Amino acid sequence: MMAEQVYTVASDSETTGDDKVQFAFPDLAIGIDIGTSKCSVAIWNGTQVELLRNPRNQKLMRSYVLFKDDSPSGGVSEELAHGEQEIFSGSAVFNMKRFVGRVDTDPVVHASKTLPFLVQTLDIGVRPFIAALVNNVWRSTTPEEVLAIFLVELKAMAEVQLKRQIRHAVLTIPVxxxxxxxxxxxxxxxxxxxHVLRLMPEPTSVALLYAQQQQQSLHENMGSGTEKVALIFNMGAGYCDVAITATAGGVSQIKALLGCTVGGEDILQNVLRHLLPNFDTFCANHSMDKIKAMGLLRIATQDAIHKLSSQPSVNIDVDLGDGNKICKTLNCSEFEEVNGNLFEKCEKLIMQCLVDAKLTAEDINDVILVGGCSNIPKIRSLVLGLCKRENLYEGIDPLEAAVCGAALEGAVASGISDPSGSLDLLTIQATPLNLGIRADGDGFATIINRNTAIPARKDMLFTTAHDNQTEALIAVYEGEGKQVEDCQLLGYFKITGIPPAPKGAAEISVCMDIDASDVLRVLAGVILPGTQSTVSPFIEVRMPTLGDGHGWCAQALAKMYGSTLDLATIPKKLQ
Amino acid sequence: MTAPMIASPSQFLGLRIAPPLPRFAAPTSPRSATSLRSPGISAAYTAAAERRPADALSPAAPSPVASLYDVLGLPADATGQEIKAAYRRLARASHPDVVATDRKGTSADEFIRIHAAYSTLSDPDKRADYDRKLLLLGRHRRTVRRPTTQPSSSWAFSRSPSFPGYGRRTWETDQCW
Structure with missing residues (x-):
């Protein structure tokens, strides 16, 4: 302790054990789980992961930003919480994790038009217009801005508590x-x-926490160190993810990862439409009294859904104004019927993940259920049913697991080691989506398959589609489709100086590299057929390169160049 | 005037991986008190001869230097359990997340090679296929090769300035704002 005192500059507070760690690791990254509905911050405190609390003593804080007068605020550090009605008054923007990076043709954006703030779409493939009501004026904002305002508050909260500047963070994201x-x-x-040290898919963050727990129990009873396979199902307000991990000796290997945009928000909207069949038109005009009525109905419905997790039926009684009253009893079977499609999607996701991991239910040792929807009895029963299990894994808090894993990764990736060995951990991540380029017309030629362990590097040879073609476009896509139109365009660049030759003769090498931080680089160039020599310097591009309006790029390219810059795949046996 | 660059793609790819030394290949002492990030591991890996990228990328084709069993430091009759254990042990020594910062670039190559060997040998069908190919070639040696040294000048030339031995810079190509 004496030695540490020397470094305690300009601080009159007592030196605690935590401070000691902070001084020893000034760049230790914090873990942030920025959820659709709630968020949290955690850090490795030298011996274990600790969740930070806000001044209201909350570990889980609601994700929203309230635009009021000139100062938007996320309410993280305020002494008094904003009231529910204030949050649903049109002045607050929330659910931003569902909007990030989506264009106005996206069904997820359209489904969010019933939220009590302004979401406007022009349906042309640009970012949607989002606005909050400030002094009776709709003031525009963006998902990134809302998230940034909120992150600033979380960062400030952590800096006050840890008494140091925070620079690095590990964030959890949907698969x-x-x-x-x-x-x-x-x-x-x-x-x-x-600075983002890592973006961790939520279930892989839970997998890291599970790996640590397995490692610790092993230390205690000197077990055999055999591999344990866990299925992790995570369903929050905005997204649903499944991962299968094989764990032994502190190494968690992600066997398969799958996710979709289904969450508690969809459950809520299904119930809202059930209660008020003309819900969408009711919300359409965004007048003050309609927003207020929508807010009230949202609060009552949310509350009802929570209660249905522990009781067979619940009464909903809301006055929407204009003589419009909703007075209904909702029971469990009704709730499950209304959300039948959604539960089916969850089942399909789990089954596909098992297929992808080349495993069956019998291979699963532990079933881990996390996220805000993990309390819903139907979700529990369907996950357990598919895994042929009676009980869920215990010892992981469903709401805190993701942020704890992120904090662990923060410590591991910051290079911190722990004498007790509790940071001797490694997650071998997998890439969740196929990566490839456009080839053979509008086909999607996969170069790196999904569920490939990262870091990864794969290269593939392509050839020209036309005689004497001297230039080719490398258009990089990500997704599950067989055609590029079903995939996400990440960026593109042109290869020039292809020696004139009949079509199919030139050889264009395209190499994709994903490093351990999940950064994707694409390296492409022309090589002389049958040799390893390059014709001119290769081009290396870090992806994605596209900004807003990327929905338009593919169309613009097609309009400008047609098929003149096309590439074709080379049959595998010739590669 | 520009002369064509005489550089093989493998030089861009910077594949420069040594087979693991017996010290790491030995199937003993899985978990010890030492940390994953213990210093000194880096010294155990030295540069080996250049090889064509196809060898590392398509594990079905046995490389001219070392078999996939050599990569994992295992005999050809290793059990599935031994393969998994060896993979984990080597991953813990070579994954960029746990190695010293100055080795991040090369450790990705090491890890990719180890993972390629593992994914072939851990799949019974792929392994049988691979074993047949080895038998046909009749050139599988059980011994783990010592890494060969090579002149430092060619080592320097074998890497492009940024691919893949880069640091992480998120601001560099963010042109949206």
Whole structure:
């Protein structure tokens, strides 16, 4: 303790054990779980992961930003919480994780038009217009801005408590996020003055926590160190993810990852439409009294859904004004019927993930259920049913697991080691979506398959589609489709100086490299057929390169160049 | 005037991986008190001869230097359990997340190679296929090769300035704002 005192400059507070760690690791990254509905911050305190609390003693804080007069605020550090009615008054913007990096043709954006703030779409493939009501004026904002305002508050909260500057963070993200969406999250962090050390898919963050727990129980009873396979199902307000991880000796290997845009918000909207069949038109005009009525109905319905997790039926009684009253009893079977499609999607996701991991239910040792929807009895029963299990894994807090894993990763990736060995951890991540380029017309030629362990590097040879073609366009896509129109365009660049030759003769090498931080680089160039020699310097591009309005790029390219810059795949046996 | 660059793609790819030394290949002492990030591991990996990228990327084709069993430091009759254990042990020594900062670039190559070997040998069908190919070639040696040294000048030339031995800069190409 004496030695540490020397470094305690300009601080009159007592030196605690925590401070000691902070001084020893001034760049230790914090873990942030910025959820659709709630968010939290955690840090490795030298011996274990600790969740930070706001002045209202909350570990889980609501994700919203209230635009009031000139100062938007997320209410993280305020002494008094904003009231529910204030949050649903039109002045607050929330659910931004569902909007990040989406264009106005996206069904998810359209489904969000019933939220009590302004979401306007022109349906042409640009970012949607989002606005909050300030002094009776709709003031525009962006998902990145809202997230950044919120992140600034979380960062400030952590800096006050840890008494140091925070620079690095590990954030958890949904599995289904495209690389473009990830770049928007990084953008929001940059605006908030945070450097993103890692973006971790939520279930893989839980997998890391599970690996640590397995490692610790092993230390205690000197077990055999055999591999344990866990299925992690995570469903929050905005997204649903599944991961299968094989864990032994502190190494968690992600076998398969799958996610989709289904969450508690969809459950809520299904119930709202059930209660008020003309819900969408009711919300359409965004007048003050309609927003207020929508807010009241949202609060009552949310409350009812929570109660249905522990009781068979619940009464909903809301006065929407204009003689419009909703007075209904909602029971469990009704609730499950209304959300039948959604539960089916969850089942399909789990089954597909098992297929992808080449495993069956019998191979699963532990079933871990996390996220805000994990309390819903139907979700529990369907996950357990598909895994042929009686009980869920215990010892992981469903709402805190993701942020704890992020804090662990923050410590591991910051290079901190722990004498007790509790940071001797490693997650071997997998890439959740296929990566490839446009080839053979509008086909999607996969170069790196989904569920490939990262870091990864793959190269593939392509050839020209026309005689004497001297230039070719490398258009990089990500997704599950067989055609590029079903995938997300990440960026493109042109290869020039292809020696004139009949079509199919030139050889163009395209190499994709994903490093351990999940950064994708594409390296392409012409090589002399049958040799390893390059014709001219290769081009290396970090992806994604596209900004807003990327929905238009593919169309613009097609209009300008037609098929003149096309590439074709080379049959595998010739590669 | 520009002469064509005489550089093989493998030089861009910077594949420069040594087979693991027996010290790491030995199937003993899985978890010890030492940390994952213990210093000194880096010294154990030295540069080996250049090889074509196809060898590392398509594990079905046995490389001219070392078999996939050599990569994992295992005999050809290793069990599935031994393969998994060896993979984890080597991953813990080579994954960029746990190695010293100055080795991040090369450790990705090491890890990719180890993972390629593992994914072939851990799949019974792929392994049988691979074993047949080895048998046909009749050139599988059980011994783990010592890494060969090579002149430092060619080592320097073998890497492009940024691919893949880069640091992470998120601001560099963010042109949206």
């Amino acid at each position: 289904s996020f495209s690389r473009f969406q990830k770049s928007r999250i990084e953008r929001a962090c940059a605006m908030a003055g945070l």
